Amino acid sequence: MSKLIITAALVGAEVTRVHNPNLPLTPEEIAVAAEQSWRAGASIIHLHVRDRQGLPTQDPAVYRRAMDLIAARCDAVVQVSTGGAVGMSPEERLQPVFLGPEMATLTCGSVNFGDGLFANPFPVIKQFAGAMRDRGVRPEIEVFDSGAVATAERLVGLGLVDPPLHFDLVMGVPGGIPATPRHLMCLVDSLPVGSTWTVAGIGRNQLPMSVLAIVMGGHVRVGFEDNIYYRRGVLAESNAQFVQRVVRIAAELGREIATPAEARQMLRLEPKERAG
Ligand code: KMH
Ligand code: ZN
Numbered sequence: 001m002s003k004l005i006i007t008a009a010l011v012g013a014e015v016t017r018v019h020n021p022n023l024p025l026t027p028e029e030i031a032v033a034a035e036q037s038w039r040a041g042a043s044i045i046h047l048h049v050r051d052r053q054g055l056p057t058q059d060p061a062v063y064r065r066a067m068d069l070i071a072a073r074c075d076a077v078v079q080v081s082t083g084g085a086v087g088m089s090p091e092e093r094l095q096p097v098f099l100g101p102e103m104a105t106l107t108c109g110s111v112n113f114g115d116g117l118f119a120n121p122f123p124v125i126k127q128f129a130g131a132m133r134d135r136g137v138r139p140e141i142e143v144f145d146s147g148a149v150a151t152a153e154r155l156v157g158l159g160l161v162d163p164p165l166h167f168d169l170v171m172g173v174p175g176g177i178p179a180t181p182r183h184l185m186c187l188v189d190s191l192p193v194g195s196t197w198t199v200a201g202i203g204r205n206q207l208p209m210s211v212l213a214i215v216m217g218g219h220v221r222v223g224f225e226d227n228i229y230y231r232r233g234v235l236a237e238s239n240a241q242f243v244q245r246v247v248r249i250a251a252e253l254g255r256e257i258a259t260p261a262e263a264r265q266m267l268r269l270e271p272k273e274r275a276g
Helices: 027-040 060-073 090-099 122-134 147-157 181-190 203-216 239-252 260-266
Strands: 006-009 044-047 077-080 103-107 111-113 116-118 138-143 166-171 196-201 219-222 229-231
Touching: 006 027, 006 196, 006 239, 027 044, 027 060, 027 239, 044 060, 060 077, 060 090, 077 090, 077 260, 090 122, 103 122, 122 138, 122 147, 138 147, 166 181, 181 196, 181 203, 196 203, 203 219, 203 239, 219 239, 229 239
Parallel strands: 006 044, 006 219, 044 077, 077 103, 103 138, 138 166, 166 196, 196 219
Antiparallel strands: 111 116
16 A cells, blocks of 8 residues: 555634634644644645634735745645635635645535535636646645535546546535545545545544545545544644554554655655745
């Protein structure tokens, strides 16, 4: 099996310090959390940022600051979010792509997101994919439900994304695909041949879905964006704590951990000048 790529989703858009007081919020705190996660074994940082009030923002200046601070501390791949938060406009969400990051997320379908709607109509998906293609930004296809895979294949047909595709299977969002072994098998079976994939299990699903991904040859995403508890009733102390656990389990199961350089090679990222 290939080496294991661990993505740390450090902050997201929904979690607050009321949920977990250890959540990093400022660019400085996010950069420290990124370095800790990287030292623990993460090779990709999935990046959201927050404004001075701690609310989700897609302000490119805040992204720029966080990306520069992360690059000064470690060589992890930075993958910016174009999902942002529910209710943001497409124009707002797309802004960090114009900074020319190595990777960005590309959600390939609309989904109920708790009580909200995470709206991703096909014209918006095409617009985002085109912006990434034009800037050499590698998309990670976010799959919240099974139809997203076919939508990604439509993008390939239109020449907007180049195979082999890399998918993030987000499982257990209320409104999205459930996080069960059967649903994971079905999703993985439906991916185009040659794709790579990672799993982001939401809440208590994070650990079991991570273990399944390790065993099945996929990759793993962990972090506060998806889960605030280390175990039932016990809040996680840091993002790195989640990464450390994945590394320990992977060692027991015989999966070596990919460095950022190895992740870049496996995901065919284009060489870019990095700050720092
Ligand atoms: N915050 C969610 C509504 C992404 O980063 O691309 C969307 C999200 C996906 O987090
Ligand atoms: Zn995200």
